Amino acid sequence: MTKRMILLVEDNPDDEALTLRALKQNKIQNEVVVARDGAEALDYLFARGAYAGRDLRVMPQLILLDLKLPKVDGLEVLQRLRADPRTAHLPVVVLTSSREGRDVIESYRHGANSYILKPVDFAKFIEAVRQLGLYWLVLNEPVPVPRSA
Amino acid sequence: METILAGPGRKIVKAESGEDALRHLLQQDFALILLDVRMPRLDGFETAALIRQRARSRYTPIIFLSAVDTMDADVFRGLSSGAVDYLFKPVVPQVLQTKVSVFVDLFRLSEQLYQQAVQQSEERFRLFVEQVQDYAIILLDSTGLVQTWNAGAQRVTGYTAAEIIGQSLICLYTQEDRAAGKRESLLQTARTAGRVEDEGWRVRKDGSHFWANVVLTALHDEAGQLQGFAKVTRDLTERKRADEEIHRLNVALEQRVLERTAQLEAANKELESFSYSVSHDLRAPLRSIDGFSLALLEDLGDKLGLQGKDYLRRVREATQRMGQLIDDLLNLARVTREEMRREPVDLSALARSIATDLKRTQPDRQVAFAIADGVVAKGDAHLLRVALENLLGNAWKFTSKQPRTRIEFGVDRQNGTPAYFVRDDGAGFDMAYSGKLFGAFQRLHSNKEFEGTGIGLATVKRVIRRHGGRVWAESSVGQGATFYFTLHLPEGSQPIGVSR
Numbered sequence: 001m002t003k004r005m006i007l008l009v010e011d012n013p014d015d016e017a018l019t020l021r022a023l024k025q026n027k028i029q030n031e032v033v034v035a036r037d038g039a040e041a042l043d044y045l046f047a048r049g050a051y052a053g054r055d056l057r058v059m060p061q062l063i064l065l066d067l068k069l070p071k072v073d074g075l076e077v078l079q080r081l082r083a084d085p086r087t088a089h090l091p092v093v094v095l096t097s098s099r100e101g102r103d104v105i106e107s108y109r110h111g112a113n114s115y116i117l118k119p120v121d122f123a124k125f126i127e128a129v130r131q132l133g134l135y136w137l138v139l140n141e142p143v144p145v146p147r148s149a
Numbered sequence: 150m151e152t153i154l155a156g157p158g159r160k161i162v163k164a165e166s167g168e169d170a171l172r173h174l175l176q177q178d179f180a181l182i183l184l185d186v187r188m189p190r191l192d193g194f195e196t197a198a199l200i201r202q203r204a205r206s207r208y209t210p211i212i213f214l215s216a217v218d219t220m221d222a223d224v225f226r227g228l229s230s231g232a233v234d235y236l237f238k239p240v241v242p243q244v245l246q247t248k249v250s251v252f253v254d255l256f257r258l259s260e261q262l263y264q265q266a267v268q269q270s271e272e273r274f275r276l277f278v279e280q281v282q283d284y285a286i287i288l289l290d291s292t293g294l295v296q297t298w299n300a301g302a303q304r305v306t307g308y309t310a311a312e313i314i315g316q317s318l319i320c321l322y323t324q325e326d327r328a329a330g331k332r333e334s335l336l337q338t339a340r341t342a343g344r345v346e347d348e349g350w351r352v353r354k355d356g357s358h359f360w361a362n363v364v365l366t367a368l369h370d371e372a373g374q375l376q377g378f379a380k381v382t383r384d385l386t387e388r389k390r391a392d393e394e395i396h397r398l399n400v401a402l403e404q405r406v407l408e409r410t411a412q413l414e415a416a417n418k419e420l421e422s423f424s425y426s427v428s429h430d431l432r433a434p435l436r437s438i439d440g441f442s443l444a445l446l447e448d449l450g451d452k453l454g455l456q457g458k459d460y461l462r463r464v465r466e467a468t469q470r471m472g473q474l475i476d477d478l479l480n481l482a483r484v485t486r487e488e489m490r491r492e493p494v495d496l497s498a499l500a501r502s503i504a505t506d507l508k509r510t511q512p513d514r515q516v517a518f519a520i521a522d523g524v525v526a527k528g529d530a531h532l533l534r535v536a537l538e539n540l541l542g543n544a545w546k547f548t549s550k551q552p553r554t555r556i557e558f559g560v561d562r563q564n565g566t567p568a569y570f571v572r573d574d575g576a577g578f579d580m581a582y583s584g585k586l587f588g589a590f591q592r593l594h595s596n597k598e599f600e601g602t603g604i605g606l607a608t609v610k611r612v613i614r615r616h617g618g619r620v621w622a623e624s625s626v627g628q629g630a631t632f633y634f635t636l637h638l639p640e641g642s643q644p645i646g647v648s649r
Binding site for chain 1 (some may be wrong): 424425428429432434435436437439440441443468469471476479
């Protein structure tokens with residue numbers, strides 16, 4: 001079985017580059033698809049717009065979701081994908097700079113599997129990515145992929 | 150006998166026996182009673198005794214008539230049973246006439262005096278009622294027409310007695326009350342219930358309105374027949390206006406409170422979204438700076454040389470400090486705007502858990518924590534944790550230069566109020582600068598000596614202030630420091646600060 005891809009939803013190119021670097025440093029070799037806003041993430045997941053015709057049987061093994069996004073924000077992406085049976089069980093890790101209690105609560109309320117704060121200290125971020133990669137990509141047994149889309 | 154007694158204006162009632170006499174006495178008053186001593190069954194003495202027992206006839210004069218052969222003892226008995234005189238039969242007409250005339254005249258005189266007294270009393274009462282200024286006291290007949298009108302009625306309504314006696318009071322009612330039949334319904338209620346009270350607007354002669362308190366009482370005669378009504382009216386316009394003014398002011402005040410609350414809530418919301426932006430947007434560039442600096446160090450470190458690496462290390466340190474500053478500032482803002490709870494908080498347990506956390510950060514340090522047991526205070530558990538974290542964290546920090554130190558938490562009494570304290574034997578500070586201690590960004594030590602952002606104690610102060618308490622410190626350089634705080638949330642008081 002080939003490694004399934006990671007969907008990174010991130011609008012800040014610096015954070016994108018740093019996250020990719022952190023994944024690479026932790027030897028996480030899954031393909032990473034990057035969506036720059038919430039709308040693009042939903043297009044990808046449901047094979048719409050620029051992603052029309054995409055094979056819907058291929059779903060990410062993990063979604064890394066920023067909360068503050070242009071167009072459709074992270075919480076709404078979460079809400080929509082939890083409402084659809086095709087994506088309802090995908091593991092979603094909220095990756096954000098917000099320490100606000102209500103963001104944490106709202107994320108979990110909308111069905112986030114994990115909430116990780118992006119620390120200013122990049123060394124700590126690398127460690128966080130290592131742990132989440134270990135858990136979600138190695139240890140966690142995903143929900144079986146449906147045979148037909 | 151009756152011919153002897155007859156005279157103008159006199160009425161003679163003849164009783165055949167003692168019982169007959171008593172029956173007559175029940176029906177009317179007499180000027181004089183002539184009583185034969187010797188009668189069948191009830192004799193004169195017994196009859197006299199019974200007459201005297203009734204209040205109404207207790208003082209009616211009684212003359213006993215008796216035969217000549219009556220013993221002196223009988224005379225004495227007659228007099229002692231309440232007779233005023235004793236005559237022997239056969240009666241000498243002149244003597245009897247004279248005596249009777251005296252008593253009849255006496256009776257007439259006292260009747261007259263009594264009537265006069267009643268009249269005087271009624272007159273005094275009438276004058277009194279007439280002259281009362283503050284109350285309209287009015288008598289109405291059974292149909293509600295005015296019979297008497299006092300000065301108060303004139304003062305309150307503007308109508309004179311001449312204008313209104315014989316009229317109904319419909320002129321005092323407003324158009325709406327007239328249409329609703331208020332006058333009739335009040336009279337009807339007074340008729341059936343005996344009394345009715347009403348408060349409402351009435352109209353004066355000049356058309357102006359007054360707020361009236363009215364008590365209408367039905368008056369009945371002894372037979373229970375409705376005779377009319379007594380109506381007492383007070384003009385409470387002043388009080389009503391004052392009440393309305395108070396009400397108006399209250400409404401205005403409430404409105405202002407609502408407006409201010411809305412403003413505060415808006416300001417709070419703004420602060421919240423500001424904090425949110427700060428939390429997101431200020432941190433993001435710092436992550437880039439730190440992340441790419443580290444990437445540079447890792448990927449191109451060998452090409453940078455020692456100095457280059459040192460510069461990058463400084464860049465990273467500065468970003469960490471800035472990150473810490475942002476976090477502390479956000480905490481400070483959060484402490485002000487977060488909703489407060491009021492519950493018993495186990496400060497001892499809080500202090501112990503914070504101490505455990507601190508020891509975990511530097512397990513090698515030799516710090517003896519002395520935490521008093523059972524210190525419980527009323528307040529917000531989360532905010533008090535923030536305050537204690539800062540105070541104990543400071544103690545931990547400022548004792549870091551000593552190999553062995555002691556940090557204490559406990560409670561003292563200051564003027565009867567519990568003063569909680571955190572004491573250390575660390576670096577201390579010069580009391581000359583104690584005024585700067587609790588201001589944001591104020592530091593008494595350089596970053597080189599002790600790291601810090603200067604926000605911790607400002608945060609503590611806000612927490613304590615929201616609890617209605619006070620925070621202060623005692624110290625001298627090299628002698629350690631003690632930070633005291635009080636908490637004062639009186640029962641039922643609103644915690645200071647805006648709640649959402």
